[in-house]
Amino acid sequence: SSRYHTDFVELGILGRGGGGEVVKVKNRLDRRIYAIKKILLENGKDKFLQNKKLLREVTTISSVMHKNIVRYYQAWVEGNYKTDASVDHTKKQSILYIQMEYCNTTLRKLLDENAISEMNQSEVWRLVRQIVEALVYIHSRRIIHRDLKPGNIFIDSDLNIILGDFGLATRRHEKSNNKITETEYPEMDAIYNAVEEGMMSSTKGIKGDTSYGVKADIYSLGIMIFEMFCPAFATYMERSETLNRLRSGTPDERFPAAFTTSAPPNAKEIIIWCLERDPTKRPSAEELLKVSRQ
Numbered sequence: 001s002s003r004y005h006t007d008f009v010e011l012g013i014l015g016r017g018g019g020g021e022v023v024k025v026k027n028r029l030d031r032r033i034y035a036i037k038k039i040l041l042e043n044g045k046d047k048f049l050q051n052k053k054l055l056r057e058v059t060t061i062s063s064v065m066h067k068n069i070v071r072y073y074q075a076w077v078e079g080n081y082k083t084d085a086s087v088d089h090t091k092k093q094s095i096l097y098i099q100m101e102y103c104n105t106t107l108r109k110l111l112d113e114n115a116i117s118e119m120n121q122s123e124v125w126r127l128v129r130q131i132v133e134a135l136v137y138i139h140s141r142r143i144i145h146r147d148l149k150p151g152n153i154f155i156d157s158d159l160n161i162i163l164g165d166f167g168l169a170t171r172r173h174e175k176s177n178n179k180i181t182e183t184e185y186p187e188m189d190a191i192y193n194a195v196e197e198g199m200m201s202s203t204k205g206i207k208g209d210t211s212y213g214v215k216a217d218i219y220s221l222g223i224m225i226f227e228m229f230c231p232a233f234a235t236y237m238e239r240s241e242t243l244n245r246l247r248s249g250t251p252d253e254r255f256p257a258a259f260t261t262s263a264p265p266n267a268k269e270i271i272i273w274c275l276e277r278d279p280t281k282r283p284s285a286e287e288l289l290k291v292s293r294q
């Protein structure tokens with residue numbers, strides 16, 4: 001029988017993404033709540049297990065352990081179970097289950113509810129610092145997240161950052177410059193996607209620079225820090241226009257007047273530094289930790 005159905009009660013769907021769906025569950029034995037990501041495998045277990053791209057999330061989150069990174073418990077594959085309606089029995093399908101810590105809310109939600117703009121600056125700095133701490137940790141293990149955005153930053157009930165969604169994460173190799181092709185980014189949020197433009201335009205000439213890939217995460221971080229210190233946006237339109245000006249506006253129009261009055265002065269410098277067009281000029285997560293410790 002199915003281990004998934006034997007061990008867990010489904011409480012509701014948390015969302016659907018490119019890879020599959022994420023369900024809120026309760027473990028029948030320990031009575032605790034978890035999030036389980038189900039990824040549908042088209043070609044059966046054997047073929048799938050060779051597919052490194054789909055396994056990326058498991059291999060990455062199972063190798064990290066940090067207070068600000070989503071906790072991983074276990075992963076397993078089940079094939080052709082009649083109990084699961086989402087499986088088509090005529091094709092040889094199976095499901096990869098990834099059991100992880102359940103996270104209650106995301107930075108995206110808190111931003112949209114204006115909960116961040118109501119915080120005082122030191123509270124916002126504390127959140128920024130925790131994101132940076134998670135990045136220092138993964139970057140030191142040569143992991144690049146590649147999908148950093150407020151929707152992938154979870155926040156627990158004590159208002160601590162839990163970095164999640166390692167579905168696009170990759171391990172950088174010592175001797176390659178880790179050039180990433182666009183086709184690997186079908187699901188990235190349009191605005192945070194700017195990361196890649198910045199990366200691609202300056203690929204030439206820094207071949208072999210091993211610190212190159214991690215700077216994509218730093219670019220996304222810069223945009224997030226901006227959003228966190230920005231007064232609330234009235235509409236989605238205003239948000240995307242403001243973020244577009246930040247990315248590609250003239251120096252005068254990059255920061256709206258309201259930002260300058262609401263944000264601490266060093267936030268602006270840090271954001272400009274993170275958004276440098278040339279990735280090599282952007283700070284490392286470690287450098288950012290030093291300047292955000294105040």
Ligand code: ATP
Binds near residue numbers: 100103104
């Ligand atoms: P895509 O995969 O296209 O980037 P996505 O990031 O929304 O989309 P998933 O990472 O599969 O896709 O997540 C789907 C949904 O499940 C999201 O809404 C996410 O907030 C939620 N979710 C993912 N992991 C957890 C978790 N550990 N705890 C609570 N909710 C989660």
Ligand code: MG
Binds near residue numbers: 017151152
């Ligand atoms: Mg996500």
Ligand code: MG
Binds near residue numbers: 017018167
């Ligand atoms: Mg995802």
